[in-house]
Amino acid sequence: MDLLIEIAKAIWFILPAYGANAFPPLMKGKIPIDRGKKLGKNRILGDGKTVEGTLGGLIFGFFVGLVQIFVQSKINLESYGFINITIPLILTLTTGALIGDMIGSFIKRRFGIPRGRPAPLLDQLDFVFGALLLSSIFYPIELEIVLFIIVVTPPIHLISNIFAYLFKLKNHPF
Amino acid sequence: MDLLIEIAKAIWFILPAYGANAFPPLMKGKIPIDRGKKLGKNRILGDGKTVEGTLGGLIFGFFVGLVQIFVQSKINLESYGFINITIPLILTLTTGALIGDMIGSFIKRRFGIPRGRPAPLLDQLDFVFGALLLSSIFYPIELEIVLFIIVVTPPIHLISNIFAYLFKLKNHPF
Numbered sequence: 175m176d177l178l179i180e181i182a183k184a185i186w187f188i189l190p191a192y193g194a195n196a197f198p199p200l201m202k203g204k205i206p207i208d209r210g211k212k213l214g215k216n217r218i219l220g221d222g223k224t225v226e227g228t229l230g231g232l233i234f235g236f237f238v239g240l241v242q243i244f245v246q247s248k249i250n251l252e253s254y255g256f257i258n259i260t261i262p263l264i265l266t267l268t269t270g271a272l273i274g275d276m277i278g279s280f281i282k283r284r285f286g287i288p289r290g291r292p293a294p295l296l297d298q299l300d301f302v303f304g305a306l307l308l309s310s311i312f313y314p315i316e317l318e319i320v321l322f323i324i325v326v327t328p329p330i331h332l333i334s335n336i337f338a339y340l341f342k343l344k345n346h347p348f
Numbered sequence: 349m350d351l352l353i354e355i356a357k358a359i360w361f362i363l364p365a366y367g368a369n370a371f372p373p374l375m376k377g378k379i380p381i382d383r384g385k386k387l388g389k390n391r392i393l394g395d396g397k398t399v400e401g402t403l404g405g406l407i408f409g410f411f412v413g414l415v416q417i418f419v420q421s422k423i424n425l426e427s428y429g430f431i432n433i434t435i436p437l438i439l440t441l442t443t444g445a446l447i448g449d450m451i452g453s454f455i456k457r458r459f460g461i462p463r464g465r466p467a468p469l470l471d472q473l474d475f476v477f478g479a480l481l482l483s484s485i486f487y488p489i490e491l492e493i494v495l496f497i498i499v500v501t502p503p504i505h506l507i508s509n510i511f512a513y514l515f516k517l518k519n520h521p522f
Binding site: 299 | 455
């Protein structure tokens with residue numbers, strides 16, 4: 175059961191990024207960040223990356239982090255080896271997640287993959303890489319946790335998207 | 349320059365897998381492994397995974413590993429902290445790379461991505477995950493090397509594919 179605890183620690187750390195990443199599709203925003211501009215023959219980012227979604231993601235990710243801070247005030251998770259969630263950590267994880275997600279869309283457009291078409295692994299990990307990179311500037315994190323996050327995120331992401339699709343919150347099950 | 353040495357160590361370890369992965373597209377094999385069979389509405393693996401490519405990849409990856417063993421007999425790389433390449437390691441890295449590549453194609457087909465269409469990250473990392481997983485059963489490898497391999501492989505893969513495309517060895521620059 176040691177493995178389950180390690181996975182729990184990894185998810186606890188990355189949870190604000192999950193929050194920031196999960197929220198934008200639910201917003202169904204209208205204002206594209208790239209203002210419809212193209213780079214070469216494809217859109218810079220596409221209609222999937224909106225101002226509303228990004229702001230909503232930042233706020234929701236921040237809210238998730240605040241809930242974690244509240245939980246920490248009740249249970250001393252740090253004594254079990256969990257990383258202590260702080261405001262700067264929340265800010266870097268959520269901002270990094272949204273930047274990573276945009277870079278993911280940017281890469282998909284450069285490869286000519288239209289919005290809404292799947293890019294397995296990239297779709298599931300772009301926000302994680304962004305969150306890990308930006309937060310690592312301030313919080314050097316254990317390599318083991320990084321690997322756990324990379325391994326557990328794609329299945330979690332896929333399963334939650336299938337649910338979002340079943341509940342008609344997303345147009346695609348990926 | 350410490351970083352460059354670490355990257356060199358990571359590449360040295362994964363090199364037989366690179367060899368196994370690079371060769372199949374050059375073979376232009378004809379016999380698909382899935383024999384044209386479908387799973388649901390898409391092919392199981394597609395025409396890109398052939399018997400000839402897989403055998404050629406195994407042989408070429410093994411050859412790369414043998415060259416490494418020859419180099420090791422001349423230069424004591426282990427004293428610099430390089431992992432010692434052995435026959436069982438070569439066999440697990442090459443077999444794992446080819447299995448990983450097939451799983452990558454399998455995933456792409458399940459997501460409805462046709463052969464030849466790009467799947468950024470998955471295209472570049474499927475064989476690496478396969479090689480690392482299979483070889484790790486016999487050779488527990490440092491997490492740091494795993495992360496280095498995951499980070500440096502996509503750009504290396506992309507650059508070599510662009511070259512392969514320019515020299516008309518591949519039909520796509522990805």
